[in-house]
Amino acid sequence: MDVTTDAAAPWLIVGLGNPGPEYAGNRHNVGFMVADLLADRVGGRFKRAGRAQAQVVEGRVGPPGPSNRRVILAKPMSYMNLSGGPVSALRDFYKVPVAHVVAVHDELDIDYGMLRLKLGGGDNGHNGLKSMTKAFGADYHRVRFGIGRPPGRMPVADFVLKDFSSAERKELDYLVDRAADAVECLVIDGLERARSTYNS
Numbered sequence: 001m002d003v004t005t006d007a008a009a010p011w012l013i014v015g016l017g018n019p020g021p022e023y024a025g026n027r028h029n030v031g032f033m034v035a036d037l038l039a040d041r042v043g044g045r046f047k048r049a050g051r052a053q054a055q056v057v058e059g060r061v062g063p064p065g066p067s068n069r070r071v072i073l074a075k076p077m078s079y080m081n082l083s084g085g086p087v088s089a090l091r092d093f094y095k096v097p098v099a100h101v102v103a104v105h106d107e108l109d110i111d112y113g114m115l116r117l118k119l120g121g122g123d124n125g126h127n128g129l130k131s132m133t134k135a136f137g138a139d140y141h142r143v144r145f146g147i148g149r150p151p152g153r154m155p156v157a158d159f160v161l162k163d164f165s166s167a168e169r170k171e172l173d174y175l176v177d178r179a180a181d182a183v184e185c186l187v188i189d190g191l192e193r194a195r196s197t198y199n200s
Contacts (some may be wrong), residue, residue, distance in 0.1 A: 004055040006010045009064060011030040011187050012096040013038060014087050016128040018075045025163035028080060029146045030176070031104040034145070035073050046075060053078045054086040062188040070186045072096070076128075077141075083128040084135030091136060101140035102183060103132060110146030112168060113175040114200045115182055118142050119191055125156075131184065141186060145179050 015035025016028075023029050039046055042059025049056040057073040072094050076086040091101060099119070105128055110116055120139045122128035134139065150159030164172055182198035 006116075009097050009100050009138055010072055010094050011100045011102065011155055012072050012074060012087070012094060012181060013102045013167035013183055013187070014074045014076065014079060014083070014132075015077065016103060017077075018080050018085055022034050023161070027106050027162050027164055028079050028160040030106045030147065030179075031144045032075050034104045034143075034179045034183065035075050037176055038073050038183060041180065041184075042071070042073070044073070046073075048077075049086075049090060050093070051072070052089040054090055056090065059200065061184050064123060069127055069189060071117045071159045080131075081127040084131035084133070087132055088135040090183060098139045099141070101132075101136075102143060102186060103129060103140060104143045104152035104179065106147045106182060108149055108156065108160070109143060110145060110148070112146055113171060114196045115179060116142075116144040116146075117182060117186060117195050118144070141147075141191065143179060143183055144187065145175070148193065 015031035015199055017032030018029060038059040041096060042057060044057035044059050046055035046057050055176040059071055060068055062068040065200050069113055074090055105126060119141050123133055150156055174184045182194055184196055186194040
């Protein structure tokens with residue numbers, strides 16, 4: 001049960017991905033890429049979070065004053081399919097209301113590089129979201145980073161666990177930067193402003 005939903009409550013920004021260098025460049029790991037950039041922006045380095053199977057960075061985003069927000073950036077280290085456990089543990093520890101949880105993840109049904117922000121909804125077959133929803137419900141925010149559909153008859157599982165193509169990598173840094181901007185806008189200015197600015 002949520003302790004608070006007021007503006008002073010911290011935000012938990014969860015980049016979804018798989019741990020380990022063999023997965024680092026995968027399409028499925030774009031959430032980790034965005035979380036890493038956000039950590040750079042707040043001047044922190046990811047560290048193991050106590051008993052939770054995750055790495056975290058604590059910091060603040062936004063200008064000084066009432067719109068400044070406390071954020072906990074997190075990368076679950078449990079593998080994608082089991083993300084809900086570590087995120088739920090962090091949510092409990094930091095007393096984060098479900099509506100202040102933001103999942104940043106890859107999305108097959110959106111063209112490469114496009115962003116869509118939303119609150120709640122289904123998991124669309126994404127195992128990381130499925131695990132989070134099972135752990136504490138669906139009423140969290142999502143920043144969906146489009147990766148497009150696999151070419152030809154390539155299985156989805158193979159496609160998401162492949163690295164971005166050389167053509168995609170030419171734009172990737174810019175697109176990850178834009179996704180990080182969208183996360184900050186969501187936390188500071190709210191969903192409607194972030195959607196009107198970044199949904200494409």
